[in-house]
Amino acid sequence: MNQSFLLLFLVLIFFSDCSKSTNSANKVPKSVEPEHNLSNLTNIQYGFNKDTSGNMVSLTMDLYFPAGATSNGNYPLVMMIHGGSYLNGDKTDMAGYCNILSDSGFVVASINYRLGWRAGNGTCDGDTISLIQAGYRALQDANAAMRYLITNAGSYGIDTSWLFAGGISAGSSVALNTAFIPNNISMFFMPGEYSLLGPINNADNNLTSSFRIKGICNMWGALPDSNLITVSSATPVISFHGTDDNVIPYNIGYNESCSNSIKLYGSACIQRRLEFYNTPAISNFVIGGGHGPTVYTPEFLMSNTACFFHRLMKKIPITSKIYTTLVSSCD
Numbered sequence: 001m002n003q004s005f006l007l008l009f010l011v012l013i014f015f016s017d018c019s020k021s022t023n024s025a026n027k028v029p030k031s032v033e034p035e036h037n038l039s040n041l042t043n044i045q046y047g048f049n050k051d052t053s054g055n056m057v058s059l060t061m062d063l064y065f066p067a068g069a070t071s072n073g074n075y076p077l078v079m080m081i082h083g084g085s086y087l088n089g090d091k092t093d094m095a096g097y098c099n100i101l102s103d104s105g106f107v108v109a110s111i112n113y114r115l116g117w118r119a120g121n122g123t124c125d126g127d128t129i130s131l132i133q134a135g136y137r138a139l140q141d142a143n144a145a146m147r148y149l150i151t152n153a154g155s156y157g158i159d160t161s162w163l164f165a166g167g168i169s170a171g172s173s174v175a176l177n178t179a180f181i182p183n184n185i186s187m188f189f190m191p192g193e194y195s196l197l198g199p200i201n202n203a204d205n206n207l208t209s210s211f212r213i214k215g216i217c218n219m220w221g222a223l224p225d226s227n228l229i230t231v232s233s234a235t236p237v238i239s240f241h242g243t244d245d246n247v248i249p250y251n252i253g254y255n256e257s258c259s260n261s262i263k264l265y266g267s268a269c270i271q272r273r274l275e276f277y278n279t280p281a282i283s284n285f286v287i288g289g290g291h292g293p294t295v296y297t298p299e300f301l302m303s304n305t306a307c308f309f310h311r312l313m314k315k316i317p318i319t320s321k322i323y324t325t326l327v328s329s330c331d
Helices: 003-017 024-028 091-103 128-152 170-181 181-188 191-197 267-276 298-314
Strands: 041-051 056-064 074-081 109-110 156-168 215-219 237-241 252-254 263-267 281-286 321-323
Touching: 003 056, 041 128, 056 091, 056 128, 056 237, 074 091, 074 128, 074 170, 074 298, 091 109, 091 156, 109 128, 128 156, 128 170, 128 191, 156 170, 156 298, 170 215, 181 191, 215 298, 237 267, 237 298, 267 281, 281 298
Parallel strands: 074 109, 074 156, 156 215, 215 237, 237 281, 281 321
Antiparallel strands: 041 056, 056 109, 252 263
C-alpha cells in the first residue's frame, strides 16, 4: 500500500474513532459497593482463549496496589507486559518494576499472554507468519486485560481517566501496539490475522469497555510501522534502548537483525514521529548498548517512568528530549 495513502487512511480512521473526549471515553462509573482495603493479588483470570496449539488456556494477571489503597480510591493504572520473544517469560518477571510503580501511587497489573510460534532452530530460521500471529494474539490478550481492568475499576480503585501501559522487549512492543493499533486499524493493517484469529476488541472475554492509553513506557520495544503514529493517534512515550541492539532495532531494522523477518521501527523512530506531532517523547539511549542494557536498573527505569506519567496527569509541560547518559529526565 502506498505510504501516503496509508497515512491518510490511518488519520481518517483515528479521527472517526476519537471524536469524543478521551477522558470521557475512558471514564467508567464505579459500581456502588462497600469500601475495602486493597492488597496485592495474584492469578486473577481476565479471559481464556486457544493457544498456538489449539489448547484452551486461562489468561491471568497479578495486581499491585499503593500502600494503604482502598477500593474507593482513584489510582492511575499501569499495565505491564513481560518480554521473552513471544516464546517464554511470565508476569512475575515484572514484579520488581511493578512494586516500584505501585510505591509511586499507581495500581499496576502485570499480565500473562499467549506465547508460542515456530521460531526454528537458528536465529533467522523462524516462520515470520507465525511470529506475526503470536504478536496479534498478544495484542488481543492485552486488550482483553485492559477491558477487564476498566470493567472492574470500582473493585480495584482504578481511575479509568488515566490508563498507561509499558513493557520489556516483546512486551514493550505489545504495549505500543495496544496504544497504536485499535480494532478498527487492525482489520486493515493486519487483515490476515484479523480474519484468522478474530477482532482484538472481543477476544478472550465478552467485556466491551473501550479505552485510550494516555502514555507508554517503552523498554527496548518497537512498532511494526511508523505510520501508525498519526496526528490523532500520537501518544506520549518514554523510551529506553541500547543503540547497538541487534534483537529489536533502536532505530529502523529487522527483528533479530534478520532481513527475512519483520521490519521494525524502534525507539529513535518513535521519538522522531512523536516530536513531529508535538507529542511529549523522552528517550534514554545507551550508546553502544545491546538488547536490554544492564546499566538500566529497575529503580532508574521506573522512577523516570513514574515521573513522566505523573507529569502527564498534572499537565506539567514536557519538553521532548533524548538523553545519552543515565540522568533523570525529571531534573
